[in-house]
Amino acid sequence: MIGPSWSKRGLAMSGTWVLALLIVAFGLLVVWWGHRRRQIVSEGGINYLGPDDPDMLKAIATARENFPFFVERLRAPKPGDSDFSVKVGIKHGENTEHLWLGEVNIEGERISGTIGNDPQTVPLKFGDHWEGDVSQLSDWAFLSDGLMQGNYTLRAMLPRMPRQEREKAKLLFDWAMDTRELAHRPWPRDAGMPGEPTPDTLSDGDKQLMDGVSDHLERHFGKLPQVFHEIVSPQAHIDLYPYPADAQRRFHLIVTSGMAERPMRTPQGDRYAELAMLLPPDWPLDTEAWNDERHYWPIRWIKRVARFHYETGRWLGEGHVLSHGEDPAPIHSSTPYDSVLLAPARPLPSSFRSLRLPDGREVQILMLYFLDAQTRARVEAAETSEQRLAAANTDRLSV
Structure with missing residues (x-):
């Protein structure tokens, strides 16, 4: 039982506009998946994943798992929340078409709203009222401070689109997603960048790397309590390994696995690295809390930094700033930080700061330190590596 009846009527015009932009945006993209499947999981009738695709199934399952968060925010939106929508699967004959609804109302186990797509197979049209069961939910979305929340099915589709079409979508959705480019300030400042972006493929993960990182962590910090597995992995499968604060360690530790799937090309040869981050002991480490961007932005950034060299071909090392x-x-509006410094993992045991995999890869663990504008200016003015680290005050947590 979801709960009592409530809706978000005041956003009807804005939400309809957002849904219309979704349809127009994807109407500009070419159909590349091939023939239409019996079950349509689409944006504006354009197919990017089949109904039995594991990434799409995971995306739908994740949307359903986190639906109570959507319900809570729809009922009591926070400042900056807007454009609440849900996606539902509507059956007609042998077909099930997944359509977005605006003007959402949820009463008990019933969902109703206004059709925001141009249906392809069901006998409905844009703007029609529809009502059905919560079990038909396949996704939800809303904006929080301009950043997209939810929309798991779209996130699953984006990596599968051809690069050109995906870049069009990113440009069109720049207002709604955190797609601002990361600016790279290497160290030394004139460091050569001989690499190339990684081919635009999906990764199933590197078992040797995942096992190596988890074993390395458990030797130093004990049994892993959990792993945050990535659902869809363009170019590299980036998982997060969290260790909550305890009596001996007064901070949360989060370490990546996946940045070292492929080497970073440097003028001195190939290098491999993973990332670590230290968060305050009261920082939420559960995925429900991470639906709030105030709690999620460090998680978003450690994953973005881990994927940076795949997307750009530019290597990262100690003293580099993004x-x-x-x-x-x-x-994010909740923090003054606008950059991050990569530095040696000095707060952690020296034996932890690198690991060797069975295939010979030497993987360095780099620490992230977030910087505000004033600290970034001091770091960038420094003339030596030690001065940069001192300017950033690396005897602290990451945030």
């Missing part, structure tokens, strides 16, 4: 745009803006 900023939120060429003219850096705060990462």
Whole structure:
């Protein structure tokens, strides 16, 4: 039972506009998946994943698992929340078409709203009222401070689109997703960048790397309590291994696995790295809390940094800075930080700062330190590596 009846009527015009933009945006993209499947999982009638695709099934399952969060925010939106929509599967004969609804109302186990797509197979049209069961839910979405929340099926589709079409979508959705380019400030400043972006493929993960990182962690910090597995993995499968704070370790530790699937090309040869981050002991480490961008932005950034060299071909190392745009803006409205520094993992045991995999890969663990504008300016003015680390005050947590 979801709960009492409530709806978000005041956003009807805005939500309809957003849904219309979704349809127009994807109407600009070419159909590349091939023939239409019996069950349509689409944006504006364009298919990118089949109904039995494991990534799409995971996306739908994740949307359903986190639906109570959507319900809570629909009932009591926070400042900056807008454009609440749900996607539902509507059957007609042998077909099931998944359509977005605006003007959402949820009463007990019933969902109703206004059709926001141009249906392809069901006898409905844009703007029609529809009512059905919560069990038909396949996705949900809303904006929080301009960033898309939910929309798991779209996130699953994006990596499968051809690069050109995906870039069009990113440009069109720049207002709604955190797609501001990361500006790379290497160290030394004139460091050569001989690499190339990784081919646009999906990764199933590197078992040797995942086992190596988890074994390395367990030797130093004990049994892993959980792993946050990535649902869809363009170019590299980036998992997160969290260790909550305890009596001996007064901070949460989060380490990546996946950045070292492929080497970073440097002027001195290939290098491999993974990332670590230290969060305050009261920082939420559950996925429900991470639906709130105030709690999720460090998680988003460690994954973005881990994937950076795949997307750009530019290597990362100690002293490098990545900023939120060429003219850096705060990462989120809840924080003054606009950049991140990569540094040696000095707060952690020296034996933990690197690991060797059975195939010979030497993987360095780099620490992330988030910087505000003033600290970033001091770091960038420094003339030596030690001065950069001192300017960033690396005897602290990551945030």
